[in-house]
Amino acid sequence: MNFFTQHAWEIGRLTFEHLWLTVSAMLFAVAIGLPLGILLTRKRRWAKPVIGIANVIQTMPSLALFGLLLPVPWLGENAARLAIVALTGYALLPILRNTYTGIESVDPELVSVAEALGMTSWQRLRNVELPLAASVILAGVRTATVICVGVATIAAAIGAGGLGELIFRGVASVDNGLVLAGAIPAALLALVADSLLGWLEKRLVVRRA
Amino acid sequence: MPTAGVEFAKVSFTPDGGPSILRDISLTLAAGTTTALLGRSGSGKTTLLRTVNGLVQPTSGEVTVHGKRANQLHDVQQQIALRRGIGYVIQETGLFPHMTVERNAVMSLELDGRPKADLEKRAREVIEQVGLDFDAVRSRFPWQLSGGQRQRVGLARALALDPPVMLMDEPFGALDPLTRSEMQEMFKELQRQKKRTVVLVTHDLGEALYLADRVIILDNGEVVADLAESEVASSGNLHVKDYVSAVHHLIERL
Numbered sequence: 001m002n003f004f005t006q007h008a009w010e011i012g013r014l015t016f017e018h019l020w021l022t023v024s025a026m027l028f029a030v031a032i033g034l035p036l037g038i039l040l041t042r043k044r045r046w047a048k049p050v051i052g053i054a055n056v057i058q059t060m061p062s063l064a065l066f067g068l069l070l071p072v073p074w075l076g077e078n079a080a081r082l083a084i085v086a087l088t089g090y091a092l093l094p095i096l097r098n099t100y101t102g103i104e105s106v107d108p109e110l111v112s113v114a115e116a117l118g119m120t121s122w123q124r125l126r127n128v129e130l131p132l133a134a135s136v137i138l139a140g141v142r143t144a145t146v147i148c149v150g151v152a153t154i155a156a157a158i159g160a161g162g163l164g165e166l167i168f169r170g171v172a173s174v175d176n177g178l179v180l181a182g183a184i185p186a187a188l189l190a191l192v193a194d195s196l197l198g199w200l201e202k203r204l205v206v207r208r209a
Numbered sequence: 210m211p212t213a214g215v216e217f218a219k220v221s222f223t224p225d226g227g228p229s230i231l232r233d234i235s236l237t238l239a240a241g242t243t244t245a246l247l248g249r250s251g252s253g254k255t256t257l258l259r260t261v262n263g264l265v266q267p268t269s270g271e272v273t274v275h276g277k278r279a280n281q282l283h284d285v286q287q288q289i290a291l292r293r294g295i296g297y298v299i300q301e302t303g304l305f306p307h308m309t310v311e312r313n314a315v316m317s318l319e320l321d322g323r324p325k326a327d328l329e330k331r332a333r334e335v336i337e338q339v340g341l342d343f344d345a346v347r348s349r350f351p352w353q354l355s356g357g358q359r360q361r362v363g364l365a366r367a368l369a370l371d372p373p374v375m376l377m378d379e380p381f382g383a384l385d386p387l388t389r390s391e392m393q394e395m396f397k398e399l400q401r402q403k404k405r406t407v408v409l410v411t412h413d414l415g416e417a418l419y420l421a422d423r424v425i426i427l428d429n430g431e432v433v434a435d436l437a438e439s440e441v442a443s444s445g446n447l448h449v450k451d452y453v454s455a456v457h458h459l460i461e462r463l
Contacts, residue, residue, distance in 0.1 A: 109299060112264050116297035116376075117317050117366075118289040127316075131307045206307040207352050 004181060011166070015185050018162035021080065021155060022148045022189075025087030029144060033092050034137070037099025038125065047100060054093040062154045065089070070158065083152070083160035090151050091144035098140025102133030135204040142197035149190040153182065163189075213273070214240035214374065214406030215261055220270035222256055222430075230256045231267065232430040238423070240275065240373075241404035245417035247452065248427035254410045257427065258376050261408060262295045263288055274374060275406075293317060296367030296375040296405075301383040303363045304351040310336070311347040314365045321370075335365040340395060357388035364392075368399075375407045382412065389416075396420060414441075414452045426452070 004011065040047040057065075065086050069075050075082045106129050114124045130137075156164030163182040170178030215238040222231040230253045238244045246254040259265040260272050261279060272279040274291065282288040304313050312319070315332045323331075336343040339361040351359055360380065367375060380396075381389045393416065400407070400420075411417050417424050418438055426434035426448045433448045441449060 109303065110305060112259075113297065113299065113303050113305075115264060116262050116292055116295070118292040118320060120285060120289070123320060128305060207350065208306045 007181060011163075011181055011185060014161065014163045014165055014182070015189070018149070018152055018164075018186065018189065021083055021087060021152045021160065021162050022145065022193075025084045025091055025148055025152075026141070026145055028084065028088040029091035029095055029148075030141060032088070033095030033140075033144075034099055037096045037137075038103065040096075040100045041103045041129075042121065051093070051097055051100065054096050057089040058093040062086070062090070062151045063157060066154065066158045079155075079158050079160040082158060083155035083162075087148050087151055087155070091148050094140040094143040094147070095137070096140075098143075099133070099137050102136030102140075103129045105136070106132045132206055135201050135206070138197060138201040138204055142194060142201060145193045145197060146190050149186060149193060153186050212240045212275075213237050214242065214275060215408060216273040217257070217260070218271045218273070220257070220260060220267045220272060222253075222260065222265060223268045230430050231260075233270070234430075234432055235270075236425065236432065236435070238406060238408065240406050242422040243400065243407040243409060243420055244423045244425060245421035246408065246410045246425050246427060247412070247414065247417055252427040253430040254427050255378055258378055258408055258410050261374070261376055262292050262297060293321070293370055294372050294374060296370075296372040298363050298367045298375065298377045298380045300379045301356070301359070304359055304366075306351050309348050309350060310341075310354070310362050311343075313351070313362055315369050316366060317370045331369060335368050336362070338368060338399075339365045341365075355388075356384055357392065360384060360388075360392060361395075364395075371403075373405055375405050377407060378410045379412065380409070381416065393419060414456055424449075 036050065040050060060068075066082065069082050069086055072082075075085055103125075110128060110132070111124065114128045119127065152162050153164035153167055155162050156168050163186045166182030167179050167186075168182075170176065170180075170182065215236075217234050217236045220231055220234045221229065223229045234257060246257060248254045256265050260267050261274060263279060263282060267280055270280075274295065277291065279291055282291065305316070308316070311329070311332045314335055315328045318328050318331055332347065333343045336346065341358060341361055346354065346358065346362075351362070354362065360383075364380070367377075381392045384392060397420065399405075407421075409417070409421060414424075418441060422438055424434070424436055424438055424441055425432055426446075428448060434444070434446045436444055436446070436449070442453065444450070444453075
């Protein structure tokens with residue numbers, strides 16, 4: 001406990017770095033995953049291969065992915081940049097998959113009513129499909145955020161900072177206090193993000209009966 | 210010679226790799242009349258109905274609505290213009306669950322970009338036309354309504370643009386018998402006020418006879434009976450007799 005008060009400033013700084021990595025990666029992942037997921041519902045032929053690729057990224061061990069990206073020219077120059085790209089890759093699958101399935105699972109009767117009312121594809125998306133799929137899409141964002149917070153601790157291995165720095169230092173010097181000083185705030189971040197997004201997700205559920 | 214409301218010319222529909230659902234159907238439905246489509250599940254009646262507003266594109270043949278071609282419209286604006294002139298009512302699930310009654314009812318006007326004041330005015334008109342208290346239901350969501358009220362809102366939505374053609378796919382099928390007969394009365398009244406060209410898919414011969422001027426029975430994608438409402442009782446057609454005797458059995462059991 002003593003450690004926490006002594007290093008409050010450092011823990012604060014690393015938590016901020018951790019948040020910065022996670023939030024930037026999430027913004028990129030949503031900016032890519034959401035439109036791509038929507039596009040796949042319009043070009044269903046591409047759904048399987050594209051989601052397959054996102055799946056492959058997801059299954060790569062994070063340490064290996066960070067290592068693999070290090071020699072890539074522009075990316076390898078800046079550790080935080082590299083970490084954000086890798087984290088974006090991890091966050092992509094849940095967002096992409098939930099956007100696609102969320103929209104695909106909208107009741108086909110409602111889709112045909114929307115068409116019968118003369119909605120264009122864009123109007124249908126905005127007025128019917130996105131509102132009805134919103135909670136499923138947000139569930140994907142929530143999963144992705146929790147994954148990101150966790151994987152971001154590994155980013156310290158390549159010098160990208162974040163709470164992982166304390167954990168790695170603690171492991172190297174066999175100092176459990178140091179490990180906990182990194183692990184506890186990271187776990188708290190994940191819990192807070194999870195419950196906030198969970199609350200929002202519940203609010204977006206459309207009541208049917 | 211009455212003018213043609215909806216015309217099917219040699220309409221066939223075979224989905225990719227599936228069996229034929231519609232086989233060479235040719236029919237002319239007079240403008241301002243109500244035609245009931247009867248048939249077993251899978252006979253093709255819903256599919257035929259959906260070729261009228263382009264939800265199903267026939268594999269071959271042509272569909273015409275008030276003299277305008279209704280199938281293979283490659284221009285999106287043409288397709289939309291066609292659909293704006295056709296009201297569409299389906300069983301139970303048709304209302305958007307995330308929209309209020311008011312927004313559901315005048316969705317077609319909203320899509321047209323009409324001003325807000327117009328939307329509210331028209332919403333009040335159509336909601337009251339179908340026998341609901343506008344101020345009481347306007348801001349409710351579909352789950353807060355009874356089945357009968359939902360069906361009324363569905364009907365109001367189809368009437369919002371005052372379309373000359375209405376497609377109704379088992380509109381009263383999910384309702385309890387009392388509500389159903391109220392809705393049938395209301396439908397009759399609406400038809401008295403303004404003659405629309407109505408295509409009504411139903412399982413119920415009684416409903417068909419009560420609401421329609423003409424009864425068509427489909428079986429396996431083909432028209433097997435086509436007669437005026439007044440000819441049904443005395444018809445020698447086997448398919449018609451099946452329906453009539455099923456109704457008789459029901460009455461006898463009472």
